[in-house]
Amino acid sequence: MGCVVGTRSFVDLFESAVYRQTVIDIVLTRYISGDWGLMGEDDCASNEAALDPATQDRIVAKYSVLLESGREETIYVITEADRSLTTLLLTAEY
DSSP: OOEEEEOHHHHHTOSOHHHHHHHHHHHHHHHHTTOOBTOOHHHHHHHHHHTSTTTOOOEEEEEEEEOTTSOEEEEEEEEOTTSSEEEEEEGGGO
């Protein structure tokens, strides 16, 4: 996964750093286990193919997360093709 970062907008979603870290832990656990969240069938197949080192393609997943306010927000997790960086970001930033 390389370095894991969140955009400023992603970080600003959360009132509490502890809650933000809990959400990140849950999302990344799903991500590294191959649970691509809300992605469509074709996108899931592309992610599976991208796991092959010979493919060298990025991996994208989409999740709905519950904020402290009770509001749900959709986020993306994207790992670059060279596996140097994984970014958590909002849908509007994708």
